[in-house]
Amino acid sequence: MTRLSANDLTLGYQRQVIMRELSLALPESRISVLIGANGCGKSTLLKALARLLTPWQGQVMLDGDDIHHQPTRRVARTLSLLPQHPVAPEGITVRQLVSLGRHPHQSWLAQWSEEDERQVELALMRTDLTAQAHRSVDTLSGGQRQRAWIAMAVAQDTPLMLLDEPTSFLDLTHQMEVLELLKSLNRESGKTIVMVLHDLNLACRYADHIVALRDGAIVAQGAPQAVVTRERVKDIFQLECRIIEDPFFHTPLCIPFGPGSRSVGGESGLSGQGAPSMQTTESSSQQNMHTGSKHVTAGWEIDG
Amino acid sequence: MADVRALRIGGFSRAIVWRPWWRVLAVGVALLLSLSSCLALGKVPLGPTALWHALCTPSSDTGLIVWQLRLPRILLGALVGGALALSGWLLQQVMRNPLASPDTLGVTSGASAAAVGYLSLLAADSGSAWLPLAAAAGALVAVGLVYRLAWHRGTTPLRLVLMGIGLSALLTAATTYLLVSSAFSTTLSAYVWLTGSVYGGNWSDVARLAVGVAVALVAMGALMRHALLAGVDDALAVGIGVRVQVMRGALTLLAAVLAGLAVAWGGAIAFVGLIAPHLAKRLVRIPGTAQVVMSIALGAIIVMLADLAGRTLFLPRDLPAGLFVAAIGAPFFLMLLIRQVR
Structure with a gap:
């Protein structure tokens, strides 16, 4: 099953083509991760999936309709987005930031309903931010801030969540924390999660479905075990590596x-x-x- | 919920940020104190009992001074200051830039060029009655032009600010040309206007400006949620279903109308639009209702007190309020910035 897909997508900026006639269907209630080298078009693809970028040709389909033909508020009730470098308004508190996620559910009349309040408190609780809710976002640590952004997307209460590198600039602990949070959202609430990740090993650990891109084209997609092989890593990243089994997660572990x-x-x-x-x-x-x-490694190797 | 309060009446609901409420209350008290001292002081100073007597007997000599001369002028100043402060707060949100003010978008320079043009070219025939209209029209045309020039498949805050600065420079050149090429008496009255003054404000001015500001406040109530949202980046805003260009256009228009109204009656006094929101943000850090109320109140107080200084410090001369907004406001503003750096 799929709710979000791309049909013959051609994308670009100004006059530069980034990808041509790319098609992709993202599995529902799964974690999909887009991987690839810098400049391969993975962030561009995510932007197009989130309707931030209008395709030159082709369509992004959400629930059977072109995403650009649907009212943006309706889309925002189905699909939330965390961009790569989100900017928070000056002085805003965590609770206020999270409540911005309720925007697509609000109207001129009702701008802070009981349901809004309930969802915001729930999102704060899930991201373990209730104690920080009154604090200004500027005073949070990097990991807390990233959780606050995710809480905002959680408060949006959408079945689909798109995230562009949610772990960038975080230390290892906080990378894990964010990914564990997303995984629990997927497992407990059945949310479809699509994200771009830089770290191949984290991608292997948390993804159900990996989409590997190179030069704006899909090289391979599927379960991490099927996608991440030594030849592919060399193909995608121009990097020599060995692939062993992650002793903990039993997913491929790439040692470059x-x-x-x-x-x-x-x-x-x-x-x-x-x-x-x-x-x-x-x-x-x-x-x-x-x-x-x-x-x-105890002799277990996918490749190599 | 300590920071956000819910206001719900049937299907109507709003999130009200009221913290720290005592500071908002204190500014309310300061507003009342400024109002009463502005009423009491002047060429004919009045003590508390004399002021009370004057307020109770509008037809007495002092009653006439208070009711017909001082009060309308004070209220006009307060409305001008409040409108400029709100306009500045909105623009700082929309432009995501603490330096944004009605000046940035060319409001002041547009109004100035139009007002000086009117004074030097048309006032001889039609008097100065249409001056406010000319100034407001100039302000709106300038903002419209800045918006049009910055538009390229939508606008970005940075492009708007840069276009505003560019157009302001051009309009200031035009204003200067008009000033040096017109008669000396015109230049003098133009200078008073350019400094910003609420001299000679009467009840019909107050009523007209009050209606305009009231309409703008209703629009502000409807747009409050978007005014907060304007601070997030475009990608995130699209993600939560905001039509970014519509929102930016609506908020900019509201800010331009407020500033246009204010300069129409108060002249080029727009520095208030920069310092009042700044002060308010220092007193109320969290953006929201309390911060907006604080900005408006501080803007009103600043212009009221500047006008008080203008008409009392150098008696019998009556100096334009804009002079004191700048003369007192600018050093104060610099001090704030210096302390912020430390």
């Missing part, structure tokens, strides 16, 4: 390496390539502990 990397006791493909110019012995052996060791 370059000509400068050296693996102590690693396999032939890894060791001896290039000079060990950047690393001290200590950090090499640490890297080895995490990556190269045969004990951890």
Whole structure:
């Protein structure tokens, strides 16, 4: 089943074409992640799916209708969007910010109904921000702020959520926190989530469906295990890597390496390539502990 | 809910930000104090009992001074200041820029050019009765032009600000040309207008401006939610179903009408539109009802007190209020900015 899809989409800015005749159907109630190198068009595609960008040709279909032919408020009751660098009004509190998400449910007359209030409090609770609700958004830490933005999208109460790199500029803990939150929204409320992620390993862990893009075209799509292979990573990112099983999530784990990397006791493909110019012995052996060791991988490899 | 209060009557509902309520209350008290001191002070100073007596007997000598000379002028100043402050607050929201003010969009320069043009070219034939209309028309035409020039498949705040600055420079040049090429007496009255003054305000001025401001306030009540939304970036706004260009156009129009009304009766006094919202934001950090009320009240107080200074400090001369808005407001504004940096 799909509610959101793209038909023969040609997208571009000014005179520059970004992608030609791309078609894509996003599975309902699943987490889909768009991956690809910088400039591959993944953010552009997400913008088009969120109707921020008018396609040159083709359509984005939402529930069987062209998204650009539907009233924007109606679309906003079905689909929410968190852009890459959202800007908050000066001095606004967390609760006020979250309540902005209720906009598509409000009218000239009713601008703060009991349902609005209930949904906002619920969104604050789900994102664990109730205690911070009265605080100014400017005073929040990066992780809290990102949660506040997500809370705003949650308060919008839409079955579909689109997010453009929701983990950028967050440290590892907060990246996990945001992705766990999105996963719980997907699992508990059945929300369809479509996001762009930079980190391939996080994408593999949290995605049900991965869409890999290169130069504005879809290279592969499907479950992480099927999509993320050594050849594909090389194809998409121009990067050598090894793929092993994530010991925790049992999803593919990509260990990239370059000509400068050296693996102590690693396999032939890894060791001896290039000079060990950047690393001290200590950090090499640490890297080895995490990556190269045969004990951890226990022989299970998707590729490589 | 400490920060947001719900106001619900049947299907009507609003989120009211009232915190910190005591500051709003304090500004209300300050407004009343300014009003009474403006009523009491002047060429004929009145004590509290004399003022009360004058207010109770409108036909007495002092009653005439208070009711027919001082009160309309004070109210006119308050309306002008409040309207400019609200206009400035709106524009700072829409442009997402704390430096935005009615000046930024060319309101003042448009009104000035039109007013000076009227004074030097038409006033000899038709008197100065149509001056407010000319100024308001000039303001709206200037904003319309800025909007049109900045439009390219929609507008962005930055393009609007830049176009406003560019057009203002052009209009100021035109104003200067008109000033230097017209008769000396015209130049003098034009200068008073350009400084901004509520001198000679009467009840019919007050009534007309009050109706205009009341209509604008009703529109503001309807647009409040959008005024808050204007602060978020366009992508996010589209995401929550806002028609961004319609919203920006409506809010800009409202701000332009408010500033146009104000300069029509108060002259080029628009600096209030920059400092009053700034002050209000320092007193009420959270954007919303309390901040808007605070801006309006502070704008009113500033112009009232500036006018009071203008007509009492250099007796028997009556100096334009705009002079004191700038002379007292500017150093105060600079001090605020300096303290903010520390």
